[in-house]
Amino acid sequence: MTPELQLQLAVLLPLAGMIGIALAGRSPNLRETVTFIIAIANAVNVWTLVPKVVAGARPEVVLFTIMPGLDLKFALEPLGMMFAAVAATLWIVNSIYSVGYMRGNKEVRQTRFYACFALSIAAALGIAFAGNLLTLFIFYEILTLSTYPLVVHKETDEARRGGRTYLGILIATSIGLQLPAIIWTWNLTGTLDFAPGGTLAGKVQGISAGVLLALYMYGIGKAALMPIHKWLPAAMVAPTPVSALLHAVAVVKAGVFTVIKVIVYVFGLDLISSEPSTNWLVYAACITLTLASLIAMRQDNLKRRLAYSTVSQLSYVILGAALGTAMGVVGAGLHIVMHAAGKITLFFCAGAIYVALHKTEISDMKGIGRIMPVTMACFAIGALSVIGLPPLGGSWSKMLLMVGAADAGFQIVIGVLILSSLLNVAYLLPIPLHGFLYRPAGAPEGPVAIKEAPLPCLIAIVITASLCVVLFFTAGQIVEFLQPIATPVAPAG
């Protein structure tokens, strides 16, 4: 199979899956089988592209031409490959989890749920493989719209309110800021393509470079740079599998992925690192990542705390890109992977606690480690990875971000990252600590009865937690894989 065909297939497979799921809606078992078959086929398809990218292949395919010079097209490069691989792999795990969660919770309208999920994955892969800004923009909007039914899944007033905030902010910023930025870029360069080294170099400088960057950064609302972050906590009304895959992985990672794409392939690292008017982004990211941690500390609702933690971690990625150094960008890319594995674990655990014990508030979770030992142990692993402690994946991406900061001469950023790690410890680790050490409230004397979430949930949690450990040892390979995106600018190392 040619890689060009595979690119199209990666988007078409989940779409076909969506139709299959809708048709099989009457029989839940058949419907879930369809989900799994499609998810696995999709992951195989995506992963077989990896060796080709390593070998240097950069396939492109034009879907159709809107007007001369303005195509809808897919193009493959390492960063998109990595994002696609993350989304495709975690879709399988998330589907295992969803089965346990949705059935354990007796949720309604599961067919709509699984169908929209497949559509969202198709959109995420479309973003990953987008060959130019227009394609990316279209899939970006599809992703927003296809996740809306998932956010309001419960159809309560609260869910509708959350959904309105979600849709309102994401659509408003993308149409109001991102689209003008894209048009401005086209005006300046005459192309919307992604090119190694960037297309804007020499076309824009001074204050307008800073303004254009601001249009992009705040226009890409999915990256949740403050103050465009409110949609993310609002989206936490969704069922947990949605929060886990979409609001810890696919949607938010689509946001920061777009940020890296724009900075590396539109602005170019040279422009970012040499143009002082773009430095504001470093500080904006630093402020976001610190403030979001501080806010997270005050949240008692577990999913909200995790949501603010996500806001903070997204700014790590933005920070890495904003530094404009090779190691910073590679670190940012690596952080997408590391944070995906860590945060999806944490959300899975939050959902498992909800399914098994119907608890959502952290202050009610004292002693649950004794009731749900596996879940809490995995929570601790995920938390340690998000904090960035060895032997878990998160430690390397944080280190590379520090390296990027040192290379860029922003030593103050290293201080911010150090402080942020401590803040992460302060708001994440008390949860497993209190979970394991206290006795559950109202538990009778003697050993506490174990009551874990349904088995599929547990399997998914263990898989992602193990992934955090595995990633610690494979970080070197991922970095090597990502290295080419930054090499046209400066030799890394």
Add this chain to the structure above:
Amino acid sequence: MSWTEIPTGLIFCLGGVLALLLPQVPRKLLLLALPLLAAWQLLQVPDGATIEAPLFGVTLQLLRLDGLSAVWAFAFCAAALIGAVYQAHVRNRYEDAALAIYAGAAIGAVLAGDLLTLFVWWEITAVTSVVLVVAPGTETAIRAGMRYLLVQIASGVLLLGGIVVHWRLGDGIAFDALDASTTAGLLILLAFGIKAAFPLLGAWLSDAYPAANPTGTVVLSAFTTKMAIYALARAFPGTEVLIVLGAVMVLASLAYAIMEDDIRRMLAHSLNSQLGFMVVAVGIGTELAISAAAAQAVAHILYKGLMFMVAGAVIVHTGTGQASALGGLARRMPLTFAFCIAGVLAMSSPLFAGYAGKALVTSAADKVHWLLWLVLMAGAAGAFAVPGLKLVHGLFLAKDATPVAEGRPVPANMPVAMVLATLASLAIGLFPDRFYALMPYPVSYDPNTVSHLLSTAVMLAIGAIFYAMLRKTVYWRGADLRPLPESDWFYRHGLQDIWRQVQDWAAETSGALTGGLKRWVLAIIGTAGRLGGPAGLLGKTVTPGAGVFWLTAMLGLYLLIFLA
């Protein structure tokens, strides 16, 4: 790949994970086997051998066995074995797994040939050791554990920051001598300083160690601080500021130990004081001094471990660790009493390990300045008084406390562990030349000269007189010991209390100004009550967030002092 190519720390880690899954008996056997296995493996690794792996364009050195690292690696194996014996009766799989991985991480850290590998193991010691701190599951232990974790991880991230700056300035990541006057060097020194319990940075030690279970404290006392001493000896030998810091540690921590009633906290302060000896030796930095630091570290692991084991046995038996509530235990716990004497002798008397170590340190100090020698001798004399004589006399002989109720039996494995420590310490003291031959640099030194024995005798006599004086003053019957305030006051209470107080006062003053005489009186009573009451200045706990804030503020202050 032969099995000598597996990093030793990794063997412990795998063992620790396995320990989580095994039932009691095989788990305990595994715990005993791991240190022996590791030591056997290290014996087969040829001297100077390394294991290398590429990462991010640099080369990691996962294992580097040379003179310096070997001393610590084997000492840690011994400590892990003694610790495993001592906690053989504890039925807690988490504590067992933590012991294995914690010990392995410490060994991994001293065997690390590059800074990144060091960082990885450095952080793993933090995360695993906290399990031992919080193991009792009490509110106090959990809070102390959270503070401990924050401080330990702060050390780790500072280390990482320093490594990154150092690396990107083009200086590579080799774990060799560093320059403390650069930003990178300073960050790394701070990171080491936190774990080595430098003045103002070391309050975590006496805060966390006594919070653990009696068995956990013994394990904790061996690794983290000595690992930091190794790191200092490797990276900052001859850095003169260490001499001053070490001297301050020796004397200041002694004062804290004297004013402490909780025996484990007293021992923790004393541990801090003894670390000062090693820090001074590293600061001197000559070959003799580095060997002295190594010898002292080994001896210290043994005798301080022995003392903590005695304290643990006393706590298990009597259920209390307050010195003022204990007395006359010699008849009830004759065996433990014997080990207590052995521990005190091991610390300072000829024929034991501590003497072999201290003689070397004081000789190295004497070559620098007589004043330094005097400080160390005073520190040694003080240590003989407190905790030495205070344990032997105050706990076991003097009958000035009402005896506590008949106690629980001490598990048989505890004395076994104490025997091991005593024998090891005796072996070192009896054959100092063989012991010195193992040190990183060749030492031809005879500690048993007349002048040394004489000065030691004088030192012990002064210590005894000092203890007698303390008995007449601060330790008289019914005296109320007030522990001295420590630097963690800043992040535990400190300015946030002052700020709250100021707000209250401001509110009251403004109320009083408008409310006449009655309000004035109420305001004064209220203020007095708030200051002295249970919620007063020294009675509050702290949220993790505020903890982080004050920790950072303190580190900033430290940086300022250093850079100025």
